[in-house]
Amino acid sequence: MKSQDYIALDDTFGAHNYHPLPVVIAEAKGCKVKDPEGKSYFDFLSAYSAVNQGHLHPRIVDAVKDQLERVTLTSRAFHNDKMGLFLKKLCEFTGYEMALPMNTGAEAVETALKAARRWGAEVRGVPNGRQTIICAEGNFHGRTLAAISMSIDQDSLVNYGPYVPGFVKVPYADARAVEDKIDENTVAVMVEPIQGEAGVVVPPEGYLARLRSICNRHGILLIFDEIQTGFCRTGKRFAWQWEEARPDIMCLGKALGGGIMPISAIVADRKVMEVFTPGTHGSTFGGNPLASAIGIAAIEVLEEERLEENAERLGAIFRAEVAAIPCPKMRLVRGKGLLNAVVFEEGFEAWNVCIALRDEGLLAKQTHGNIIRFAPPLVIGEKELREAIAIIARVFKRL
Secondary structure (H helix, E strand, O other), X not given: OOHHHHHHHHHHHOOOOOOOOOOOOOEEEEOEEEOOOOOEEEEOOHHHHOOOOOEOOHHHHHHHHHHHOOOOOOOOOOOOOOHHHHHHHHHHHHOOOEEEEEOOHHHHHHHHHHHHHHHHHHHHOOOOOOOEEEEEXXXXXXXXXXXXXXXXXXXXXXXXXXXXXXXXXXXOOOHHHHHHHOOOOEEEEEEOOOEOOOOOEOOOOOHHHHHHHHHHHHOOEEEEEOOOOOOOOOOOOOXXXXXXXXXXXXXXXXXXXXXXXXXXXXXXXXXXXXXOOOOOOOOOOOOXXXXXXXXXXXXXXXXXXXXXXXXXXXXXXXXXXXXOOOOOOEEEEEEEOOEEEEEEOOOOOOHHHHHHHHHHOEEOEEEOXXXXXXXXXXXXXHHHXXXXXXXXXXXXXXX
């Protein structure tokens, strides 16, 4: 079958809840993918940062093969011989005392929200049903009813009411607006350290640290959604480390699964995590042996290959060289590490730019119309990065 045949099948039998770039990926390795016709492309989306370790990293693939021969699923009705090792590894890597494993990033967000509400009732003393959580406009925390109730994106919200109450929205990157909204019912503040889906919006320096200080002062929880920014993507293990603004709860996912399967978790210290007791939260697949084996290998790759250092060094090269491309439509290049975006002039439609990049051998996806996100796997080398930048330059110069 050819690419157009696979696209036709998707369009015929799949719900039209995505608008994918017209390209079919049939093979992948490292930072490159191939279509059914054999054409190779640089992957500059990395499955929204779920493939930080590169496609089919041999260390992670070996872990999958080994575990498939042993046991894959036990449910949480029993212990298994992999989950504890995974949780220990995750806690050591993140610096937290406890972890709660789930599957998707959206589940990690839900878990954090439930933890904050329960902590607010049982520790802070807010009457149950009156707990509120402050969140930021422009956020993307997933597609669940609770997640979209935090959103202001009309495409996410339309006709899904009634929405979940208890969320107070303030402008992103405005710490004073956060403090102004805190009252006796506030239990937590939840933000992305960098807003990915909004177009890689990097807050001003000091914002995260100010949030940490505000939450300390008012005795409430700070939650960072590091599902896209975490696991070395921004040049640190986690984006909050740029300001040493350690949150009380951190939402994790995407790259924790090493590009193999969905794995997520929240991490927190014991004083927060102990609000969960048997029967109060759970997941049949969370912490399954196969996922645990993959999670261990995924973290080991990040550690041993020092991918945060590669992300920081190559990200600086990317931003400097792309910003120097003569392109009258381009207004800004922004990001941290290898999470970057090019912002074109207001009203510019970047879809055709993504098509042109595809035709030249690079896959990237627009967000919010006039913004293209560029986020290659963190295993990319400098030579490969410069080849990719040359492609971007050829396309941008034609605009």
